[in-house]
Amino acid sequence: MLGTSQTSCEEVFTQPLNRPKPLNPLKKTMKIQHLRNATMILRFDAHSLLVDPMLSKPKSFIPFRLWGKNRRRNPLVPLPDESDQALKTVTGIILTHNHPDHFDSAGQDWAKTNKIPVWTDSRAVAKLKKKGQNARDLRTAGIGTVEVIPSTHGRGIMGKVLGRVVGYYIAPPHQPSIYLIGDSIMTDSVMDAISRLQPDIIVAPAGAANFGIGGDILFSVDELVVLAKHAPDSQIVFNHLEALDHCPTTRDGLRARMHEEGLSNQIHIPEDGEELEFN
Ligand SMILES: [Zn+2]
Numbered sequence: 001m002l003g004t005s006q007t008s009c010e011e012v013f014t015q016p017l018n019r020p021k022p023l024n025p026l027k028k029t030m031k032i033q034h035l036r037n038a039t040m041i042l043r044f045d046a047h048s049l050l051v052d053p054m055l056s057k058p059k060s061f062i063p064f065r066l067w068g069k070n071r072r073r074n075p076l077v078p079l080p081d082e083s084d085q086a087l088k089t090v091t092g093i094i095l096t097h098n099h100p101d102h103f104d105s106a107g108q109d110w111a112k113t114n115k116i117p118v119w120t121d122s123r124a125v126a127k128l129k130k131k132g133q134n135a136r137d138l139r140t141a142g143i144g145t146v147e148v149i150p151s152t153h154g155r156g157i158m159g160k161v162l163g164r165v166v167g168y169y170i171a172p173p174h175q176p177s178i179y180l181i182g183d184s185i186m187t188d189s190v191m192d193a194i195s196r197l198q199p200d201i202i203v204a205p206a207g208a209a210n211f212g213i214g215g216d217i218l219f220s221v222d223e224l225v226v227l228a229k230h231a232p233d234s235q236i237v238f239n240h241l242e243a244l245d246h247c248p249t250t251r252d253g254l255r256a257r258m259h260e261e262g263l264s265n266q267i268h269i270p271e272d273g274e275e276l277e278f279n
Helices: 009-014 083-087 105-113 122-130 156-162 188-197 221-230 251-260
Strands: 030-036 039-044 047-051 092-094 118-120 135-137 145-151 165-171 178-180 201-205 235-239 275-278
Touching: 030 083, 030 201, 030 235, 118 122, 122 135, 145 188, 165 188, 178 188, 188 221, 201 221, 221 235, 221 251
Parallel strands: 047 092, 092 118, 118 135, 178 201, 201 235
Antiparallel strands: 030 039, 030 275, 039 047, 145 165, 165 178
């Protein structure tokens, strides 16, 4: 006999089937501070990356809904009080696309004034440079593995009119991995990326935006349920809520639906200014 003990059949069958994953002592924390709409700060190591900055004061730009009683000037709400302090820490911007609710004139001016690099999709770099931004390919940012994943901002003609949007999978060494989907409806590209990459964190736009003509240009609530069930091991942050007139989904409504679906433990719907921490 080589060892001092031998595992019996009985012992094998009485072991728990789902043992907790061993803790990785090297794994560090990733923080997300949600500011407003899709604007948030992603913090890990020495990085403090501002995602899709819309920094304008309330009512700075036109309604996005084309008609109806809910048509109002945007943004609907101010940035939270925490923003001034939080913006002082920013080391770079991550941009998924340059629509005004993701990179408005206030955000563009702020980036230029503070000489903040704008990390983006390689195909957007030249256009942003022409506008005076210090634009660079996110894949060269030195933050670990980065994959660019195409998103689709609406079906058919609407998707084409709204143009190219991308998402980013970012996996820094010894940190949770994150998939920022960017503005999208449900597509095979998004579902495949989740299956293949199994991100620890997913950030998804949840406002179910609609111009009042044509279909939704962001995930419907039903699609968000499918997305969450498709990613049972991911923590999911829903944003793009209650800041723009064409986004009818409310935080309370979304929370209630996720509760009904038994998904509450997996999802996060932060208030403006709230910081979430992931290990
Ligand atoms: Zn948007």
